[in-house]
Amino acid sequence: MRNGGDLVVETLEALGARTVFGIPGQxxxxxxDAMGRGNLHFVSSRVENNSAFAADGYSRATxxxxxxxxxxxxxxxxxLAGLQEAYATGVPMVVIASQIPLEGLGARRKGMLHQLDDQKASAANVTKSQRLIQHASGIPSAIQDAWTDAISSPQGPVWVEIPQNVLLEPIMVPPVEDALAQAADNPPRVELVREAVKWLRDARRPAIIAGGGTRRGRAEKALxxxxxxxxxPVICTPGGNGAFPWEHPLSLQSWIEDRHMTDLLEDADVLVVIGSSLGEVTSNYFTFEPRxxxxxxxxExxxxxxNRPGLGIRADAGQALDALNDALDAALAAQDGRPAPDWHGSSAEQTVxxxxxxxxxxxASQDLGKELAFMADIRAAVPDDMQTFWDMTISAYWAWSCWDSxxxxxxxxxxxxxxxxxxxxxxxxxxGLATMGRPSRVLAVSGDGSAMYSISELATAKQHNVPVTWLIVDDGGYGILREYMVGxxxxxxxxxxxxxxxxxxxxAFGVPARRVAPEDVREALEESFAADGxxxxxxxxLLKMFAPTHLE
Known part of the structure; x- marks a missing residue:
């Protein structure tokens, strides 16, 4: 006999889902049980927070x-902490959470195992929307609507909650044959595009900050x-890294935390900010004072x-840049071009x-030879098309600025x-890459402190023979916090x-491992990339961070 769980699995499959992450529970x-009758591939993590990170990584990679x-x-x-990252970064995810039986909701029956007064309220700060399904017949439409929410810009994780009895009770609903979820249109307003063109067509020192929304909006070509x-000139934030060609003559790369870059951006007469809030890192820790x-x-x-007043255009980055390009191209053609950029007597390319x-x-003035060589060796070892995943560690803070993806x-x-x-x-x-028929090894980089948060997932990687190389940079503590506190x-x-x-x-988990000196990291990674599983x-x-200004 089919039940509500079957409707969940059937709907997800109809929407195109192939893989599910999580951990079973009562x-x-x-x-x-329903997954056993379907075709979804299940990956069981060892901690739910890591399941959320895994689903996040699946979405980003695929x-x-x-x-x-x-x-x-x-x-x-x-x-929830894993979902907070997906929510803050705009990663589309559908979360299916179980719930106690309907008759126990609203605290009418206390003392049930796992009971919360209002479970979905706990997810309200870290998901775009939350739904409670009370009847099995509502499952397909609710999941379809949630999927639409997840993929509509601003993208993000959504929460669907289903009580135990709704999942288990026999149903009369026929099998789900199709489900359609299309992202809601999010174009820019015409008058705002027109005003932006007025500003840009006469700008002498325009500059661009490309944030993570540029990548999520697949706006790289338009950018x-x-x-x-x-x-x-274009600079990419950590989230926007890769949105603009690293070696392009107009590329400021990703040195967003260096004061030289802050000075240049402050001098722009028109600054186009795409998919970024101009938040803490992008504003060089709120020292940015554009003129x-x-x-x-x-x-969003x-x-x-x-964080800064300006001409705000609420739109998907891809749609907005397409509209802006079309209007600007037409305007420049009508006025026979635009004034040449003038960065105080220099061209834009020379200024970059x-x-x-x-x-x-x-x-070069800060005695960072070890750090620069270490990051260069990792970059040299990593194949050009390999995806990399970085934890919050000093190596990642370096990568935010120096990594050419x-x-x-x-x-x-x-x-x-x-x-x-x-x-x-x-x-x-x-x-995810393997599921899509594009099997590829990936690299994870962690510090010893952050590695302990996810060390149990060595069992997951071994169980599923996942082709991931994990680089752990062990400095004996929370390195970046150590540096902050000493400073x-x-x-x-x-x-x-x-x-x-x-x-x-x-x-002990059955995962091959080696310890190497910093100067041997390139060779070790290259050999690890050639292995299986x-x-x-x-x-x-012990690495240290660069200073964004001259040291006294």
């Missing part, structure tokens, strides 16, 4: 919706066209003008080259900034960590 057993199954109460709550049409006008494009209306030279000179994609936890993202997200990414207070407190022998621990490379070294 109230969710109907879901997992461009598809990540799907997560959660049990009631503790299981659901444990996932390139706009930049070349305007001859505008020109700002055009801000974002699908709450972001517009949240000068800014990058100044950054290199600043780095080339044909691969760069993924980090810069949205919410929680620890433990890198390895489980990489597992999800590798699983602020002269000493660090509570940052030092007792940690395991990561090589022996990985081998998961493996671990541990490097014990």
């Amino acid at each position: 109230h969710a057993l109907g879901l997992f 461009g598809e919706v990540g799907v997560l199954f959660l049990s009631t109460g503790p299981g659901a709550l444990t996932s 390139l066209h706009l930049a070349e049409q305007l001859r505008a 020109g006008r700002i055009i801000q494009i974002d699908a 209306p709450r972001v517009l003008e949240s 080259a000068d800014a990058l030279r100044k950054v290199r000179e600043r780095l 080339r044909q691969g994609q760069f993924h980090s936890a810069q949205g919410a900034g929680g620890l433990g993202f890198g390895f489980p997200a990489a597992i999800g990414g590798a699983v 602020a207070f002269g000493k660090a407190t509570a940052t030092e960590l007792a940690r395991p022998d990561f090589v022996a621990l990985a081998e 998961p493996n671990v490379v541990v490097v014990e070294t």
